[in-house]
Amino acid sequence: MKQTAISDISRSLIEIAWHFGPKGLNGECCDNITMPEFIALDKVATSPNCPVQDVGYSLGFTKSGATRIVNRLEKKGYVEKVKSHIDARVCCVEITKAGEQVLLSANSRYMEQFYALVSKMSEYSLDDIVDVLTSMARALKG
Numbered sequence: 001m002k003q004t005a006i007s008d009i010s011r012s013l014i015e016i017a018w019h020f021g022p023k024g025l026n027g028e029c030c031d032n033i034t035m036p037e038f039i040a041l042d043k044v045a046t047s048p049n050c051p052v053q054d055v056g057y058s059l060g061f062t063k064s065g066a067t068r069i070v071n072r073l074e075k076k077g078y079v080e081k082v083k084s085h086i087d088a089r090v091c092c093v094e095i096t097k098a099g100e101q102v103l104l105s106a107n108s109r110y111m112e113q114f115y116a117l118v119s120k121m122s123e124y125s126l127d128d129i130v131d132v133l134t135s136m137a138r139a140l141k142g
Helices: 003-020 035-046 052-059 063-075 097-118 123-141
Strands: 079-083 091-095
Touching: 003 097, 035 052, 035 063, 035 091, 035 097, 052 063, 052 091, 063 079, 091 097
Parallel strands: none
Antiparallel strands: 079 091
């Protein structure tokens, strides 16, 4: 791939991340949570009996970094820490009703922005973008 193409992709991704990240949403991802908290909350919501360590993996954080995020979410009432049903030595995280609500609210805000954006794009380019972004996201997750 040519260096200019890589540079163009990089700059475009930075612009997209800025627009859809916390700075593009008036300093907050959604309601009163940060982007890392949003990602952690989403991980907990989609992973039953989610170990704290798995929250860290989803963010690329250490277990102690994940614990700090989980503690903040617990203090806000969005998650609860529970013992694993499989191994009582493992601390797991479960989403609360309040956490589900804030996640639903955040997803709604993002969907509104995405709909506004894709309405300006042709159907053909939208399909290509979905394929490319999905492939990039999978590559990032390893």
